[in-house]
Amino acid sequence: MKTLRNPFYLMAGIYLLLAAIALAARVLVMAGVLSSFPGLGWMSIHLLTIGVGVQAILGSLPALVATRFGGKQPGIGMTWVLWLLVNVSFGLLLYSMAVGLSMLAAGAAGGIFIAIILMLTVMLQRNEPVKVGTQAVLRLYIAGPLFFLVGIVMAISMLLNWPAPGQFLGLLEAHVHANVWGFLGLVVAGFLLDHLPVYVGQPLRWPGLASITTWLLIIGGVGLVAGPWMAIIPLTLLGLIVYVVGTALLLINLMSVILASRSWTPNLAHLIVAYLWMVVPAFVAPISLLLTGNLPTDRVQEAAITGLVTGWILQIVIGAFPLRFRELRHNTTGRDGWWFSVVVLSIGVLAIWLSAFTPDFASSELFTVPGYILIVCGWLPPLSIILKRLLGDGSASVQA
Numbered sequence: 244m245k246t247l248r249n250p251f252y253l254m255a256g257i258y259l260l261l262a263a264i265a266l267a268a269r270v271l272v273m274a275g276v277l278s279s280f281p282g283l284g285w286m287s288i289h290l291l292t293i294g295v296g297v298q299a300i301l302g303s304l305p306a307l308v309a310t311r312f313g314g315k316q317p318g319i320g321m322t323w324v325l326w327l328l329v330n331v332s333f334g335l336l337l338y339s340m341a342v343g344l345s346m347l348a349a350g351a352a353g354g355i356f357i358a359i360i361l362m363l364t365v366m367l368q369r370n371e372p373v374k375v376g377t378q379a380v381l382r383l384y385i386a387g388p389l390f391f392l393v394g395i396v397m398a399i400s401m402l403l404n405w406p407a408p409g410q411f412l413g414l415l416e417a418h419v420h421a422n423v424w425g426f427l428g429l430v431v432a433g434f435l436l437d438h439l440p441v442y443v444g445q446p447l448r449w450p451g452l453a454s455i456t457t458w459l460l461i462i463g464g465v466g467l468v469a470g471p472w473m474a475i476i477p478l479t480l481l482g483l484i485v486y487v488v489g490t491a492l493l494l495i496n497l498m499s500v501i502l503a504s505r506s507w508t509p510n511l512a513h514l515i516v517a518y519l520w521m522v523v524p525a526f527v528a529p530i531s532l533l534l535t536g537n538l539p540t541d542r543v544q545e546a547a548i549t550g551l552v553t554g555w556i557l558q559i560v561i562g563a564f565p566l567r568f569r570e571l572r573h574n575t576t577g578r579d580g581w582w583f584s585v586v587v588l589s590i591g592v593l594a595i596w597l598s599a600f601t602p603d604f605a606s607s608e609l610f611t612v613p614g615y616i617l618i619v620c621g622w623l624p625p626l627s628i629i630l631k632r633l634l635g636d637g638s639a640s641v642q643a
């Protein structure tokens with residue numbers, strides 16, 4: 244069996260760097276040092292979500308499913324087809340979103356859609372029956388990419404103005420929910436249930452909870468996507484409640500593993516604190532609805548998106564990536580994370596949330612600019628570890 248550098252992980256590392264630069268550029272624009280350029284907001288979010296998240300998943304999921312569930316590994320040819328499809332499509336997306344070419348952007352989204360279908364086709368080719376007790380994780384690994392397909396259809400609907408009962412805002416919300424809570428949320432939950440016990444050397448305390456957790460996350464995710472698309476707020480709220488209960492069960496199981504091991508590390512803290520920032524919007528939206536009768540304002544929505552992307556997605560990436568490298572390499576020495584990053588990132592996200600509740604836009608900037616600066620500062624040390632491991636010692640290899 245020979246090994247090669249995982250081309251998806253390399254791209255994920257490069258995009259993690261570019262996403263940090265894009266966020267720093269946003270800070271400079273806010274501070275008036277740099278003039279804004281088209282697509283910067285979209286780019287800074289999607290460099291992290293598509294650039295890092297999608298590539299990390301394409302680089303891991305087929306191999307994880309093959310090794311854990313007796314499936315087929317994608318061959319070198321298929322790996323490169325997937326890599327080219329995703330990276331050329333993403334390059335086109337970055338260009339077309341910046342210059343406002345919606346048709347080209349929709350075509351590029353179609354390229355990523357095809358890559359995900361191909362990945363699922365490879366993952367579903369199993370030659371052994373799935374062992375009892377492991378179906379829960381496999382269910383999440385398959386359902387996650389299916390949500391992504393729905394999320395891409397929502398994006399194409401926004402780009403091509405396809406009609407929807409919830410109109411553009413319903414499509415946008417459905418897109419965000421399908422991708423963040425559906426796609427990434429499910430795959431990450433599967434990964435943590437499967438791998439955290441290995442990383443800390445303790446079995447899940449309540450393995451029986453895993454199955455119900457997966458169903459709650461999947462059913463909640465369906466409500467969270469269908470509700471905004473159909474403009475049925477009670478359905479969205481129901482989905483939210485079910486999803487939050489599923490997340491609570493997930494966290495109970497994960498926390499029990501970490502507490503039993505008595506081995507808190509910055510990386511484990513990133514993974515758990517990330518979930519705090521994931522569920523904050525779940526509470527803010529219904530509370531705002533109950534108190535004011537309206538869904539949150541633009542500033543609250545912006546804080547929710549920044550909180551989800553930098554508080555949850557970024558912390559999952561910088562928490563899990565170094566652990567995955569260690570697992571692949573077996574003998575990687577050195578530190579995997581910093582407490583400094585855990586603290587500074589969270590204060591940054593907190594500042595962004597506080598900015599949403601200030602009386603006017605001018606005073607909100609007093610929180611947003613330092614908030615983003617803190618996020619960039621917390622981001623840099625883990626970024627340096629990830630890039631060093633990716634470029635330095637070949638720890639990001641895959642079996643081929």
Ligand code: HEM
Pocket residue numbers: 284285288289292293296297336348351352355356395398399401402415418419422423426427548552
């Ligand atoms: C093929 C993949 C994707 C395409 C084509 C796409 C496209 C889009 C489009 C067109 C918008 C609306 C921009 C606007 O307001 O005009 C958007 C917003 C957004 N997308 Fe995506 N997206 C993709 C993948 C993802 C993924 C994987 C995630 C997260 C995991 C994500 C998260 C978001 C978020 C959070 C927003 C809201 C941004 C804001 O309102 O500031 N997207 N996306």
